[in-house]
Amino acid sequence: MRGNGRGAWAERFASAWTELRENLPRAVLQTLGVILGVASVVGGFSISDSQRQQANRLFVRVGGLDKLNVLPSEVIDDGSPTALQTANLGLRTADSERGRELDAKLVGGVSEQKLLRSRVRSPLADQERQVTGIGGDYLALNGYDVERGRRFSLHDMETAAPVAVIGSEAAADLFPTGEIVGRPLRIGDVPVTVVGVLREKVFRFHDGQRNLFAWRNRLVAVPATLVTRRMQGDAYRRLDRVTFRIPDLKAMVLFSRSLDSLLRASHRLQRDFRLDDVAKRVKRMMSQGDVYNVVFLLSGILALLGGGMVNVNIQMASLKDRVREVGVKMAIGASGGEIFKGFMTEALLMTVFGTCLGLVVGVVFSKVITASIGVPLAISVASFGWAAALAGAFGFLFALYPAWKASRLSPMEALRYE
């Protein structure tokens, strides 16, 4: 095994492997430290990642992390408005079109909303209800599916057609019996025809909880244009809300900034609108779970540290055994350097095996944990890198001392060691 050629190292690895097998209990104990450390890093990262992704998914389903809202806002706090301020028309369909044109690739959908409280009468019911004037991709953006009938066509929206789409609960309230699509409805003084009924939306955090989306099923929707033109006397046809869907969260901050300046420019530099604070939201989303990552990284480091100490302890406990061995090897021709390389090779092998096993254990562990709390498992690939790097560093550091000690033994003393 003299020298440092490839053959010598191959022999060294083969020899280290044989010695590990010959001293299996010791090798297993030493590897255990690495396994636990790596498993705790991988498991911790993966569990916290799974949690975070689940939280994001819920957020998307519940409120929409990917939605950027534009709302009208009062320009003046008090006093009488200036001519410039009154010259503005407020939030309108033109704004949603400008936004879409700003970056067609980025925008996954735009919806408009105009709210109205009104008398809603069907042949069987007469209620005071909220009516929602909708435009753009409102139904798709809010996750509605049409169960029967159809959704609004572009033509409906442009011509302010007297049509309505209603949610499942609203349908049950207004038309307890019979076919619904095609039946008349009177909203205020405007007669409309129901053209579609939406599928019931259900969302519960846990089974048995009440349906958090019940309110969505109460929707009575008509084209926003119908509300602005025929139900409200607003000559400017202003909207209550424009929502952009930006699937790429990372691009959202930039998009919101350029949208802000675009709208400001087209609103004569008056801030009569308000955008969601996207930067804050994205930052919060990104930092969510960072605390856990640090905690798990720390616990992994601690586990590896503990494992390393255990290793040193085991090395020291088996010192008598090992010193005699080292003495014998030196007597038959192993140099101090060779002993050192032998120890380090063994440590390297144990670290590599421990890391691989630890990765498996960590994945299995996080699978069990995430399954028990009902969260889909998301394996954090970065954690593999972290765990392997840490295990390598600790494995190397903690192997160094015993290896150095052994290599410095004098053969005579080592042979006589009792």
Add this chain to the structure above:
Amino acid sequence: MPPIIETHQLTKVFGSNGNAVHALRGIDLTVGEGEFVALVGPSGSGKSTLMAILGCLDSPSGGSYALAGRWVHDLSGGELARVRNEKIGFIFQSYNLLPRASVRRNVELPMLYAGLGRRERRRRADELLEQVGITDKADALPAQLSGGQRQRVAVARALANRPALLLADEPTGALDSHTGQEVLALFRELHALGNTVLLVTHDPTVAALAERQVEIHDGLVRAAGGGEGGQGAEAAAGTEGRAGAEAAAGAEAAA
């Protein structure tokens, strides 16, 4: 042909000035090639220290030592390891086999350090085990072997790299007399094949088997006598030894 062992005024001091122990106080010893020499002396005589230095396990405090024509008294640790590997085969009283390694691997180990290939190691190990008569135990662990068998494995291991010198330290000390005789017979056999053997023992009956006895007392060579039936060889070695000593002195003068 230079002698295998040639020492000149070899000294070894343990400890420092105040409580220094002079284990060796000037050993002149010459062992020629093919000799079978017994190093005898009571415990504390310095023979173990001498053996350690002759075996390149330790360095002398003073004097010179040439092993098979090469000065080794001032070599570094790594170089000494190489000399041990190539030139010396050790046989210990307590066998000193690796307890969890198979018999074959124990025998292969010196060849591994020498850089021999796997196939070559295995071939030679099997050959050696056959030579010492324990072919069937190649895959056993040392603990599964009797004392005599273990010592045979140790002998096989010592022979692995065809050393210039076999150095046996009380090889029969842990064996019953019958097994001890068998092992000693093996040494005589190896000697007959041309190996140079240096046997360290406190037992006069064991020492009597050697061609020549060197008695160590208080760190000095006290007497050298012939063993049974080796007079001619001893005489030859003696002349060679003297020639070697002169050569050594010359080399020192040159240096």
